[in-house]
Amino acid sequence: MQATPLTLENVELNAVADAHGTPCYVYSKAAIVEAYQSYTQALGDHPGKICYAVKANSNLAILQLLANIGSHFDIVSMGELERVLRAGGAPENIIYSGVGKTRGEMHYALKVGIAAFNVESEAELHQLSEVASEGGFTADISLRVNPDVDAKTHPYISTGLKENKFGVGIKEAPSIYAKATSLPGINIVGVDCHIGSQLTDASPFLDALDRMLALIDELSEAGITIKHLDLGGGLGVTYRDEVPPKVSDYLDAVKERLGDRDLLLMFEPGRSIVANAGVLLTEVLYLKPGDHKNFAIIDAAMNDNLRPSLYQAWQNLLPLNPAKSDVEIKTWDVVGPICETGDFLAKDRDMALTAGDRLALMSSGAYGFVMSSNYNTRGRAPEILVDGDQFHVIRERESFDDMIRGEHLLSSEEAK
Numbered sequence: 568m569q570a571t572p573l574t575l576e577n578v579e580l581n582a583v584a585d586a587h588g589t590p591c592y593v594y595s596k597a598a599i600v601e602a603y604q605s606y607t608q609a610l611g612d613h614p615g616k617i618c619y620a621v622k623a624n625s626n627l628a629i630l631q632l633l634a635n636i637g638s639h640f641d642i643v644s645m646g647e648l649e650r651v652l653r654a655g656g657a658p659e660n661i662i663y664s665g666v667g668k669t670r671g672e673m674h675y676a677l678k679v680g681i682a683a684f685n686v687e688s689e690a691e692l693h694q695l696s697e698v699a700s701e702g703g704f705t706a707d708i709s710l711r712v713n714p715d716v717d718a719k720t721h722p723y724i725s726t727g728l729k730e731n732k733f734g735v736g737i738k739e740a741p742s743i744y745a746k747a748t749s750l751p752g753i754n755i756v757g758v759d760c761h762i763g764s765q766l767t768d769a770s771p772f773l774d775a776l777d778r779m780l781a782l783i784d785e786l787s788e789a790g791i792t793i794k795h796l797d798l799g800g801g802l803g804v805t806y807r808d809e810v811p812p813k814v815s816d817y818l819d820a821v822k823e824r825l826g827d828r829d830l831l832l833m834f835e836p837g838r839s840i841v842a843n844a845g846v847l848l849t850e851v852l853y854l855k856p857g858d859h860k861n862f863a864i865i866d867a868a869m870n871d872n873l874r875p876s877l878y879q880a881w882q883n884l885l886p887l888n889p890a891k892s893d894v895e896i897k898t899w900d901v902v903g904p905i906c907e908t909g910d911f912l913a914k915d916r917d918m919a920l921t922a923g924d925r926l927a928l929m930s931s932g933a934y935g936f937v938m939s940s941n942y943n944t945r946g947r948a949p950e951i952l953v954d955g956d957q958f959h960v961i962r963e964r965e966s967f968d969d970m971i972r973g974e975h976l977l978s979s980e981e982a983k
């Protein structure tokens with residue numbers, strides 16, 4: 568149990584909760600910068616690009632911060648594209664992934680001049696060729712190849728097996744590349760894969776890499792030159808006691824296996840840049856001790872952070888203030904106010920809790936706010952960025968009017 572109140576950088580989290588209430592997301596600028604730089608340092612002087620996966624946390628200020636330190640971006644929608652541009656990111660630093668890009672999205676991305684598309688199916692390749700040639704553009708592409716390796720992570724975030732919807736099968740890839748060489752508006756630049764998220768072991772990455780390199784060699788023999796190899800994101804973080812590979816060890820192993828192939832390396836990290844840079848602050852509303860279970864009802868819920876409900880994810884829960892010595896430690900299920908049994912943020916936690924206590928759900932910087940919703944008409948939480956001893960609101964708490972914007976009552980006649 569900690570002896571002093573929790574801080575992020577030099578800010579006491581109580582001060583943030585006093586100023587902005589709970590629930591509330593709080594991120595550390597220094598932690599984000601440091602995590603991003605661990606990738607650029609590990610890349611060293613090998614040619615490469617670190618393309619932050621915007622889906623992990625797409626707040627404009629965070630994208631701005633990353634753009635300012637030279638990050639490239641991996642996007643999966645027009646909305647994410649707009650966010651990066653609005654945050655000051657350069658279009659030529661953007662790559663576009665995702666299985667369901669629409670014609671409109673393709674056209675817009677070509678018009679603003681993004682760097683490349685990660686194409687996920689043969690049908691998409693044909694559509695991109697049409698959209699590009701109709702508009703007088705050339706689309707630089709990689710095929711996202713599914714290397715059929717087991718990432719050994721939660722099934723919902725495992726993407727590189729044959730049965731997953733992502734990418735083209737590695738056996739089909741050479742013939743699709745061959746077709747791509749003759750399609751108008753298409754210029755082959757790379758090979759891409761992404762096998763899953765929250766990987767805590769490097770071996771699936773390296774197995775995928777070996778398969779990608781064999782494919783690149785095969786393509787080269789067929790006269791198709793690949794300039795870049797994009798290995799996707801997926802490096803895990805410590806939520807509890809996981810020991811993921813260090814970024815530098817992973818990238819060193821990758822560089823070593825390239826041999827004398829002249830390949831620019833690309834990575835699409837999301838979680839490992841932002842997860843451990845953020846916390847979700849919440850307050851205990853009521854305690855409901857019982858014969859069978861003890862429930863602590865807090866003011867944050869599954870609409871604020873879906874990860875525990877959706878993936879049975881475990882995130883640490885710490886009290887902001889040292890526990891009072893006269894409060895008994897009990898085993899609590901820490902649950903939200905939403906009318907669903909699946910609405911919990913933590914289960915079976917041994918804690919000394921009192922109503923009114925403030926808690927921090929740790930490792931909440933990735934896939935937290937971005938997956939939040941208005942379920943039960945709950946406004947989404949504000950987001951605060953800590954910088955040294957300062958903190959800035961980077962997104963306001965959503966108001967009731969924000970939530971109903973765009974809804975229309977029927978006329979009195981129509982409502983009869």
Ligand code: LLP
Binds near residue numbers: 623665763799874
């Ligand atoms: N690139 C592609 C094509 C992806 O699909 C993803 C994540 C990434 C990069 C970034 O992966 P990361 O470095 O963050 O692992 N909501 C889930 C995670 C879903 C990941 C989806 N794709 C969670 O909360 O655990």
